[in-house]
Amino acid sequence: MKEPRAWAAPFHPGPVDAAVRLPGSKSLTNRYLVLAALGEEPARIHRPLIARDTVLMARGLAGMGAALSHEGRTLTFTPGPLGPARIEAGLAGTVMRFIPAVAAFAVGDVTVDGDPAARTRPMDPVVRALRDLGVEVEHAADASGRAVLPVTVHGTGSVEGGSVEIDASASSQFVSALLLAAPRMERGLDLRHVGPPVPSSPHIAMTVEVLRAAGIAVSALADDGSPSSPGRPAARWTVEPGTPRLGDVTVEADLSNAGPFLAAAMVTGGRTAVLDWPARTAQGGEALRGIFTAMGGRAAYDPDASTLRLQGPHRIAPLDADMHDVGELVPTVAAVAAFADGPSRLRNIGQLRAHETDRLAAIAAELARAGGSARIEGDDLVIQPRPLRGARLESYADHRMATFGAILGLRVEGIEVAGVETTAKTFPQFTDMWSELACAPGAGAALCPDGGQRAPTPGGSRPRLIEPAAPGVGFTDGELPA
Structure with a gap:
């Protein structure tokens, strides 16, 4: 039986230059x-x-x-x-x-x-x-x-x-x-x-x-009974009875979904600005700032504009990091590490075996399909960069694996992602916004959303603003996103 058609990941051989506004967390x-x-x-x-x-x-x-x-x-x-x-x-x-x-x-x-x-x-x-x-x-x-x-x-x-x-x-x-x-x-x-x-x-x-x-009154305590703090995670929580009064709240932008767009700057040596980045947040995606800086990027936060800007490096440094607290970021970071100039080790992530799929096995398998190399050592993932080639990559009905393939496709011509519609799980507009990113001005031709080509524009131009369109479904009506 013929396989369903896969999504052709946009290929952008030159530096991206874009400003991105993301949906809520x-x-x-x-x-x-x-x-x-x-x-x-x-x-x-x-x-x-x-x-x-x-x-x-x-x-x-x-x-x-x-x-x-x-x-x-x-x-x-x-x-x-x-x-x-x-x-x-x-x-x-x-x-x-x-x-x-x-x-x-x-x-x-x-x-x-x-x-x-x-x-x-x-x-x-x-x-x-x-x-x-x-x-x-x-x-x-x-x-x-x-x-x-x-x-x-x-x-x-x-x-x-x-x-x-x-x-x-x-x-x-x-x-x-x-x-x-x-x-x-x-x-x-x-x-x-x-x-x-x-x-x-x-x-x-x-x-x-x-x-x-x-x-609501909540206390979070470390193992020794002292208040939890960075480096001293909570192991005991007490919650007093009461009635939650939410009132009016505004949802922060989803920083995990910022990951692929920041990764685009990393793998192309380009620039990405993420708008509405909160000055203070509990989201795990905040860790991307430090991770990509450790890999050679230059991150700067503008508190007046609530914007995080990332300049990608000329060469990507390998990473050795404990990712236990931010396992959701591993597919994104692994895709960037595939282009580093040395092996990377992402540590302490055994919990990824029980996510939407076994993400450790999935990352290793899909990198191998594209000519790369990753091996699982206990609860660590070791990525050994190799020249990559075009391939049809599986998403495993896992939104993070779909965006993993998209990141590889920016640098590697001929990457296809099967089941990319699974990104609707948390980001229904992903493929449209990703195609716009690849069409943003940069060095070298870029694949535009309509399948055409756009010539590069001189450096120094304003970055292209990419933001989500209405998703076409509401909380109360319409078919669920795929």
């Missing part, structure tokens, strides 16, 4: 949605991300009893009594893990299911924690007997709360799910992590921040 949008559903007053969320993962979250919460209205760039979310529902999580980790904790406050049964690949992702820590808190939960099980989707929560409308221990070493989402639900628990929650370090700790810090912004 998926992680923040979904946290705000959950807090709005658990509140008592309407919340207005400005500039929310409209993408598959956030639409699934919004529609899931609406199915349980919330009311949504979406006008322009503002979503008004009115909470209501939570009741029985059957919720489709797709492949969204936040939906499949956050919703069961919310469902404990419904009166009736709430079933959460997802895509076939979602049924292999771990659910055991959140299921065990809910049971320890007195919530009745049914679930499917994998070959080892651990909980996976589908999960059914038999909600009674209330949860007493108290103390509970979990092993969240597979995903920070288990911690965030319980923390977001904790204010509604009658006694609040004292949550302790036991096990290897929790990955992606910035996401937990983000959860703590949004809870505090909603008026």
Whole structure:
């Protein structure tokens, strides 16, 4: 049978020069949605991300009893009594893990299911924690007997709360799910992590921040009982009971989705400016500034314009870095490392085996298809740069693997990405904006979105502004992004 047509990744042999405005953060949008559903007053969320993962979250919460209205760039979310529902999580980790904790406050049964690949992702820590808190939960099980989707929560409308221990070493989402639900628990929650370090700790810090912004008292403590701080990650959290009051909030730009555009500057020796970059943020994407500086880029932040500018280097330096806290950035950084002038080692990222796909294996396999080399050593990924060639790369229904292929394609002619539509998970406008980036003025001809060629323009011209168009779907109507 003939393979479906793949997306031809735009090829840009010269330096890019672009200013980019990005859609809102998926992680923040979904946290705000959950807090709005658990509140008592309407919340207005400005500039929310409209993408598959956030639409699934919004529609899931609406199915349980919330009311949504979406006008322009503002979503008004009115909470209501939570009741029985059957919720489709797709492949969204936040939906499949956050919703069961919310469902404990419904009166009736709430079933959460997802895509076939979602049924292999771990659910055991959140299921065990809910049971320890007195919530009745049914679930499917994998070959080892651990909980996976589908999960059914038999909600009674209330949860007493108290103390509970979990092993969240597979995903920070288990911690965030319980923390977001904790204010509604009658006694609040004292949550302790036991096990290897929790990955992606910035996401937990983000959860703590949004809870505090909603008026909830939260403490985050290190193993020794002292307040957590950079280098001393939290292992215990206490949340006081209360009613979240979200009010009016504006969603920050998604800094993880800035990664490919900053990577474009790195691999072409060009310039990218990311607009609306927050001066202070808990997003893991903030780490890109330091990572790409370590690889030879020059980053400068303009606080007056809220803009991060990155000048790519003439040569990319290899990187040796612990990526445990920012695993979501690994495919982007790995694509840049494939063009470095020496081997790079991305350390402590075993958790990527349980993301949308096994990202360690996927990166190694797809680099090999294009003539590159990467090997897995324990929980590390070692990338050995080699001359690359055009190839058809698989996305594995993983949005980060699709953008990984796009980055390679800027420097390597003939790269195709199968299943690029999976970028709609968090960034429906990605392919259009990426094609605009490749059409931006630069040294050498560039492939334009219409398939034509644009001649280079002299240096010093203003960068091309690239921003997302309306996604063509709302939270309340229209077909879901692919």
